[in-house]
Amino acid sequence: MIPGHALKTLSEIVGPAHVKTAETFMLEYGADASRLTATPDAVVFPGSSRQVSRILILAAETGFPVIPRGAGSGMTGGAVPVQGGLVMAMRRFDRILAIDQDNFIARVEPGVITGHLQEAVEKVGLFYPPDPASLHISTIGGNVAECAGGLRAVKYGVTRDYVLGLKVVLPTGEIIHTGVQTMKGVAGYDLTRLITGSEGTLAVITAVTLRLIPKPAAKKTMIAFFLDVSAAVRTVAAIIRNRIIPSILEFLDRICIDCVRQEMGLNMPERSGAMLLIEVDGDEMHVASDVETIEEVCRRGRAIRFEAATGTEAADRLWEARRNVSPALFRLRPHKISEDIVVPRSRMPALSAFLDALTAAHGLPIAAFGHAGDGNIHVNIMLDREAPGQMETAGIVVKELFREVIRMGGTLTGEHGIGITKAPYLGMEIPPAGILLMSRIKDAFDPKGILNPGKIFPQKTL
Amino acid sequence: MIPGHALKTLSEIVGPAHVKTAETFMLEYGADASRLTATPDAVVFPGSSRQVSRILILAAETGFPVIPRGAGSGMTGGAVPVQGGLVMAMRRFDRILAIDQDNFIARVEPGVITGHLQEAVEKVGLFYPPDPASLHISTIGGNVAECAGGLRAVKYGVTRDYVLGLKVVLPTGEIIHTGVQTMKGVAGYDLTRLITGSEGTLAVITAVTLRLIPKPAAKKTMIAFFLDVSAAVRTVAAIIRNRIIPSILEFLDRICIDCVRQEMGLNMPERSGAMLLIEVDGDEMHVASDVETIEEVCRRGRAIRFEAATGTEAADRLWEARRNVSPALFRLRPHKISEDIVVPRSRMPALSAFLDALTAAHGLPIAAFGHAGDGNIHVNIMLDREAPGQMETAGIVVKELFREVIRMGGTLTGEHGIGITKAPYLGMEIPPAGILLMSRIKDAFDPKGILNPGKIFPQKTL
Numbered sequence: 001m002i003p004g005h006a007l008k009t010l011s012e013i014v015g016p017a018h019v020k021t022a023e024t025f026m027l028e029y030g031a032d033a034s035r036l037t038a039t040p041d042a043v044v045f046p047g048s049s050r051q052v053s054r055i056l057i058l059a060a061e062t063g064f065p066v067i068p069r070g071a072g073s074g075m076t077g078g079a080v081p082v083q084g085g086l087v088m089a090m091r092r093f094d095r096i097l098a099i100d101q102d103n104f105i106a107r108v109e110p111g112v113i114t115g116h117l118q119e120a121v122e123k124v125g126l127f128y129p130p131d132p133a134s135l136h137i138s139t140i141g142g143n144v145a146e147c148a149g150g151l152r153a154v155k156y157g158v159t160r161d162y163v164l165g166l167k168v169v170l171p172t173g174e175i176i177h178t179g180v181q182t183m184k185g186v187a188g189y190d191l192t193r194l195i196t197g198s199e200g201t202l203a204v205i206t207a208v209t210l211r212l213i214p215k216p217a218a219k220k221t222m223i224a225f226f227l228d229v230s231a232a233v234r235t236v237a238a239i240i241r242n243r244i245i246p247s248i249l250e251f252l253d254r255i256c257i258d259c260v261r262q263e264m265g266l267n268m269p270e271r272s273g274a275m276l277l278i279e280v281d282g283d284e285m286h287v288a289s290d291v292e293t294i295e296e297v298c299r300r301g302r303a304i305r306f307e308a309a310t311g312t313e314a315a316d317r318l319w320e321a322r323r324n325v326s327p328a329l330f331r332l333r334p335h336k337i338s339e340d341i342v343v344p345r346s347r348m349p350a351l352s353a354f355l356d357a358l359t360a361a362h363g364l365p366i367a368a369f370g371h372a373g374d375g376n377i378h379v380n381i382m383l384d385r386e387a388p389g390q391m392e393t394a395g396i397v398v399k400e401l402f403r404e405v406i407r408m409g410g411t412l413t414g415e416h417g418i419g420i421t422k423a424p425y426l427g428m429e430i431p432p433a434g435i436l437l438m439s440r441i442k443d444a445f446d447p448k449g450i451l452n453p454g455k456i457f458p459q460k461t462l
Numbered sequence: 463m464i465p466g467h468a469l470k471t472l473s474e475i476v477g478p479a480h481v482k483t484a485e486t487f488m489l490e491y492g493a494d495a496s497r498l499t500a501t502p503d504a505v506v507f508p509g510s511s512r513q514v515s516r517i518l519i520l521a522a523e524t525g526f527p528v529i530p531r532g533a534g535s536g537m538t539g540g541a542v543p544v545q546g547g548l549v550m551a552m553r554r555f556d557r558i559l560a561i562d563q564d565n566f567i568a569r570v571e572p573g574v575i576t577g578h579l580q581e582a583v584e585k586v587g588l589f590y591p592p593d594p595a596s597l598h599i600s601t602i603g604g605n606v607a608e609c610a611g612g613l614r615a616v617k618y619g620v621t622r623d624y625v626l627g628l629k630v631v632l633p634t635g636e637i638i639h640t641g642v643q644t645m646k647g648v649a650g651y652d653l654t655r656l657i658t659g660s661e662g663t664l665a666v667i668t669a670v671t672l673r674l675i676p677k678p679a680a681k682k683t684m685i686a687f688f689l690d691v692s693a694a695v696r697t698v699a700a701i702i703r704n705r706i707i708p709s710i711l712e713f714l715d716r717i718c719i720d721c722v723r724q725e726m727g728l729n730m731p732e733r734s735g736a737m738l739l740i741e742v743d744g745d746e747m748h749v750a751s752d753v754e755t756i757e758e759v760c761r762r763g764r765a766i767r768f769e770a771a772t773g774t775e776a777a778d779r780l781w782e783a784r785r786n787v788s789p790a791l792f793r794l795r796p797h798k799i800s801e802d803i804v805v806p807r808s809r810m811p812a813l814s815a816f817l818d819a820l821t822a823a824h825g826l827p828i829a830a831f832g833h834a835g836d837g838n839i840h841v842n843i844m845l846d847r848e849a850p851g852q853m854e855t856a857g858i859v860v861k862e863l864f865r866e867v868i869r870m871g872g873t874l875t876g877e878h879g880i881g882i883t884k885a886p887y888l889g890m891e892i893p894p895a896g897i898l899l900m901s902r903i904k905d906a907f908d909p910k911g912i913l914n915p916g917k918i919f920p921q922k923t924l
Contacts, residue, residue: 176899184620184836188918190660213707345564
């Protein structure tokens with residue numbers, strides 16, 4: 001609980017219009033895309049780094065949690081105020097501060113929506129590649145806090161690869177700049193990348209310096225169907241072996257294909273055991289030659305159908321299956337648990353066989369789709385939460401999945417983070433000495449433990 | 463001083479053949495490429511992570527410093543045992559553990575020489591881009607510890623961008639794996655990138671997992687001369703604006719050009735105020751079209767001479783000036799102080815003018831060359847250490863340089879690190895709150911302060 005005198009001070013810091021305690025706000029700001037909820041004591045909308053600093057000092061003195069929040073589009077509950085306290089919504093930090101066309105750098109506040117930044121830089125011929133599925137609602141600050149990935153990560157990398165520097169407020173109230181405003185820099189410890197992906201537990205981000213690249217002149221979309229996952233994965237490897245890194249290399253398994261075929265009435269080969277959606281970008285000449293090579297590689301890889309889009313409309317049609325896969329899966333069961341595990345690319349066929357075995361053993365359908373190029377697969381365990389025993393079964397399936405993924409040399413999360421949903425499993429991937437070291441780093445930043453408590457680290461109680 | 467009983471225990475841990483205290487060893491392992499020296503008490507050559515762990519536990523119990531060391535090619539004194547103690551030479555960790563051609567990953571021990579790894583992966587059509595000038599002697603472990611850059615960083619990024627995971631021994635003795643063996647991963651804090659560039663102060667690296675990419679099929683070298691730095695820098699921006707990121711984009715200023723012309727008798731235009739050495743790579747077709755575009759851009763940018771190499775031999779000839787610039791500078795004065803500052807690319811003409819002003823004010827010639835594509839310029843202050851007052855003057859020049867670089871939005875070091883030579887200046891770039899936070903992170907890893915003490919952080923006494 002935030003005591004009354006602290007609420008009054010909050011009001012003085014940001015102005016009464018920017019502190020909310022009404023129930024509608026508590027509901028909205030108590031939930032995120034994980035569908036988990038909790039009730040904060042208040043929501044604050046700070047307007048400057050200085051205000052953020054004063055709020056954090058107040059929280060440390062008074063002893064209440066502060067939960068920084070972007071758009072609330074996180075998948076693992078990172079923005080859910082599990083221990084109550086103050087949700088700090090960064091909505092007012094919504095300015096693109098600078099797009100430096102000479103140095104290919106953007107400086108933005110954390111509340112800028114990722115898609116808006118992309119439009120703004122593309123207007124001047126530049127490009128910000130990270131493209132999480134949520135890009136039309138999620139914010140740069142949230143993307144940095146989670147180290148968001150996306151479809152283009154296979155060619156262009158993830159958010160981490162574009163963050164040059166940060167302005168942050170430490171939980172102890174200091175406002176500091178980390179990293180650089182230049183293309184390179186190695187002075188001192190890499191606080192920038194330590195804070196990137198720290199899920200709002202180490203510092204509150206108030207400005208971000210991002211690296212941009214030239215916007216590719218052209219792109220082209222292709223789709224290919226295969227009899228099984230092995231054939232598709234061999235083709236992925238063959239494409240890259242031919243020195244082509246597609247900008248997008250997405251995968252759908254048989255269950256996903258069947259769902260979208262039925263749901264959308266799409267014309268897809270009946271025997272398809274795997275689908276690849278491929279996009280290449282670059283200059284016109286290069287894109288054309290890449291498409292030729294990829295068609296040849298797909299045909300040699302025994303694709304049962306291959307199509308290259310001839311225009312924007314045709315490309316849109318090829319995207320239809322991928323775009324609709326997530327909603328189409330609800331044909332199978334009314335609810336789903338979605339995990340974003342990563343395995344070495346070559347282990348994807350083995351993962352696919354393992355998912356079949358899990359379904360056979362436990363009776364819950366499991367659909368896999370996602371980023372074939374980097375082995376980051378969204379595994380969807382379909383269930384009916386109301387049906388007796390299915391939640392428990394799904395819990396067992398998740399644990400068996402994680403165990404196998406670790407055994408294959410993979411990781412629990414490629415882009416969604418640990419948050420609260422994966423915190424109980426972190427110990428499967430990171431041994432006690434690693435978790436202890438991380439908690440000492442947390443203490444170094446946040447000795448009072450006020451910033452986004454209850455996240456990442458396995459909790460005694462939630 | 464390491465007490466006798468601890469030396470005896472060391473001997474038991476690694477075997478007597480792998481502990482040295484003879485003077486020749488103390489001399490060799492007390493120096494690095496910074497030309498600074500100090501005398502260790504002993505040198506140890508551990509052969510396993512387990513041995514490293516036992517040594518670190520012994521050091522923490524006994525209370526002596528441990529200085530991890532690769533090839534000793536660091537430029538800022540990172541491997542110099544300034545407080546005595548035990549130099550831990552990682553020479554025996556020299557195996558390439560795996561080159562995974564399916565997943566484009568290499569797993570190597572830290573003592574592997576960077577150039578050897580590059581040859582090994584190129585034999586199977588893969589590519590490890592980071593190419594510090596020292597690559598034929600420096601090791602992967604040292605490159606990771608310093609976050610080494612290189613010529614190809616403008617297109618391919620730095621060491622940090624290729625490190626997926628590490629096996630490290632913490633100063634407290636625990637052996638942990640950080641990061642992932644896959645292309646993506648965001649579980650917990652990013653210890654991998656925190657340790658990368660930490661200059662051997664946080665952990666001892668005993669294995670490295672690296673991302674590889676397909677080897678470009680072709681490359682081509684060009685050289686262009688301009689009347690002044692402004693024209694050269696405008697051309698650099700224009701090349702990138704044309705959506706070409708050259709694999710190499712090196713710069714020499716007038717003083718460097720004059721030195722190599724005189725020293726090597728090279729045929730270079732008399733009026734040249736700046737030279738660009740440009741390399742593009744990719745597939746044959748693309749390289750050919752890039753060369754055409756770059757030639758056009760250079761001519762429009764008023765290049766007074768442009769040459770594209772027609773073969774390997776011709777390319778070698780174009781490289782001659784760049785390769786010989788560092789030794790040729792000693793024509794000016796017998797010694798040099800070399801700083802690897804970074805400024806926003808667009809500020810390079812202003813930096814050049816500032817260097818001229820510094821020379822005019824203080825009388826020491828200053829020659830600048832380096833990585834134009836990312837603004838990472840090696841600034842060489844030429845002097846005669848024996849001449850009265852010149853060392854003091856050089857100190858003033860360095861400080862004025864750093865002050866101006868920071869003012870331009872730059873950084874003290876793009877790839878050499880802070881070590882001991884730049885530690886007194888770190889506070890110019892990072893304010894006290896940032897340095898304090900870094901020192902708390904250091905304490906979180908190394909509560910006894912045994913690992914490479916006296917580095918990075920401004921010292922009361924050295």
